[in-house]
Amino acid sequence: MPFPTLDPIPLPAPVWLFKVLHIITLALHFLTIYLMVGGLTLAALWNFRTRNDADTPLYGASADIAHRLPVVMTYLVNLGIPPLLFAQVLYGRALYTSSILIGAYWLAVIFLLSGAYYLLYVAARRADQRRAFWYLSLLSLVGVAYIGRIYATNLTLMLRPEVWLDLYRASALGAQLPTDDPTTLPRFFFMMLTSFAVTGAGLLLVAHYSHADAAVRSLMGRWGSWLAGLGGLLSIAVGVWAHSVQPEIVKTALANHHLYAWSLPGFLLCAALLSAFGFLALKMKGWIPAIGAAGAAFLATTMAVIARDGIRDLTLLAKGFDVWQQPVVSNWQVVVIFLVLFVAGLGVIGWMAYVLAKAKGVARHA
Template sequence: MPFPTLDPIPLPAPVWLFKVLHIVTLSLHFVTIYLMVGGLTLAALWNFRSRNDADTPLYGASADLARRLPVVMTYLVNLGIPPLLFAQVLYGRALYTSSILIGVYWLAVIFILTAAYYLLYVAARRADQRRTFWWLSLLSLVGVTYIGRIYATNLTLMLRPEVWLELYRADPLGAQLPTGDPTTLPRFLFMMLTSFAVTGAALLVLAQFGQAETDVRALLHRWGSWLAGLGGLLAIGTGVWVHATQPAVVKAALADHAFYAWSLPGFLACAGLLALFGFLSLKVTGWIPAIGAAATGFLATVMAVIARDGIRDLTLLAKGFDVWQQPVAANWQVVVLFLVLFVAGLGAIGWMIHVLAKAKGVAHHA
């Protein structure tokens, strides 16, 4: 299938470097997505259940989440920009085309995200005032998940050049959101359901190292254990489903590839360990299950991103697009400067996450 003409401007760094940076930054971005989806779901649920009594641990836990979620959204947005830029550099001939075909929805992401972000701050303010806010969290969750639906559509549509011309003829203005790809729904549900596993691991960390009141930390630990355990199993099931819906040629290429062949088994192993640490924390308290769940949750995310990268590369390769066959004119002075700043930025992010995790929530008692 024909792709748009290759951009004559060469890449400023080797393809492998862009792919490493893409995998690292996308893994961090996915973690923030998981925390946002899971956090909003729990904040809405807990606040709804405790709406008639702001003195309960359940309300205190919901308020603690509501106050943290605006910061999580800050990370989500800022960590989402680099992997999108790296993807545009590597796959622009496919990604720009699919983005144009759903242009109205793609541009609408900005406005939906702004509204969801605003609702987070309103919910946090109402939490400080000891008022109900579950409906605000629910509305924000709807916006965030709909953005996920748009992204899932775009990032699967970029792999289907055989339908581009037909879609453009049907609606050249880009006011369409195609639903014909059998892999879109599994990919979307994988992201949404895996959110609960990673959120469970985060709750275990907050329960162990956070500064909330004792009864709130106990609630976070109990919910985190079950979410990490059951969510890990859900992640395994939906991950296998995503793989099963891929075309036979892609599954065969993945199995034979020297690098990508181990990504799915690696993900299943890490997700299984996450579930194990979650269930273990029901019986064993302390930092070991919390750190174990957090570490395996992050590694499972990295493995999922690598598997996703392999599916994209091998699907496009089967249709005539080889990401590795692009002209490169490396400017190493600029590359080294960028990498130094990149590592420093990751260090700053890590420090801010540490400060956020240790922040003491407002007491829920009068």
């Protein structure tokens, strides 16, 4: 199946460098997605359970999360731009095509994101007023989840050049969201359900390092332990599911690839470690289970991104698109300047995340 004509402008750096940057930034972006989905779910659930009593630790925990989520959304948006740009550079002939085919939905992401972002601030303001905000968190969650559905469809559709022409004939305006690919829902549910494990690790960090009320931190620690423990096991199940629905030719190529062969076992191992640290936190307090769970969550996410990268590369390769066979004319002066700024930016992001974790949160009034 032919792809659009190759862009005559060569890449300004080697393919491997773009892929490394893509994997790093996408892993960080996925972490913020997990924290957003899990955080919205907990904020809605906890606040619903205590909507008539703002003097409980559960309400304090829901309000604390409600105040952190607008900052998480800032990270989510800004960390989502680099991997999308790197993907466009590497896979533009496929990604631009699939984006056009669902153009109406792809453009709708801007409005859905703006609405979800706005609801986060309204929820935080109502938390300041000690009022119920669970329905706002729930609506924001629906918006974020639907954006995830659109992304899952687009990033699956880019791997299916055999259906592009029929889809364009069906709707040249891009007013369609295909649902016939068996891999779309598993990868969507993988993103949504893995959120609970990573959110559990995040709660353990907040419980240990923040200056919130002791009762709130204790509650977050308990919930974080169970979410990390059980969520890690759940992420293993959905990860295996997402892998099992891939075409046989792709699974065989993954198993025999010198780089991607270890990505799925690596993910399963790191997810198991995340689960183990979560259950350990039920018995052991302190920084060891919190840092261990956070580290395992990051590694599991990175392994999942590498496995995802392998599925994309090998699926496209089977259909005639080799990402490694692209013209390159390296401009190393520009590349070095970019890398210096990139590392500095990551340092600033890490410092800001540390400050956010140590934030006092919401004080409960007598």
